[in-house]
Amino acid sequence: xxxxxxxxxxxxxxxxxxxxxxxxxxxxxxxxxxxxxxxxxxxxxxxxxxxxxxxxxxxxxxxxxxxxxxxxxxxxxxxxxxxxxxxxxxx
Numbered sequence: 001x002x003x004x005x006x007x008x009x010x011x012x013x014x015x016x017x018x019x020x021x022x023x024x025x026x027x028x029x030x031x032x033x034x035x036x037x038x039x040x041x042x043x044x045x046x047x048x049x050x051x052x053x054x055x056x057x058x059x060x061x062x063x064x065x066x067x068x069x070x071x072x073x074x075x076x077x078x079x080x081x082x083x084x085x086x087x088x089x090x091x
Contacts (some may be wrong), residue, residue, distance in 0.1 A: 010017045032042075053060040 007013055011022075032038075053064070056063060
């Protein structure tokens with residue numbers, strides 16, 4: 001079965017991707033709820049982040065860089081492993 005552009009972009013049929021996203025969103029929602037977080041908390045923290053960056057000016061660059069590196073230490077190796085595993089599957 002050949003994939004059209006939309007399927008290739010989404011990583012599968014839109015219905016399958018939508019179902020996966022719904023299930024993953026539900027699981028993440030349960031975990032975040034167990035941690036005591038709400039969607040409003042996340043939006044508020046994002047607003048605070050933007051406001052902090054605005055108020056900090058160039059000092060924010062160092063602050064952002066620190067968090068970027070902290071996240072990249074986890075995200076980049078996981079991404080590489082996933083890509084390597086997908087290469088083995090031929091996909």
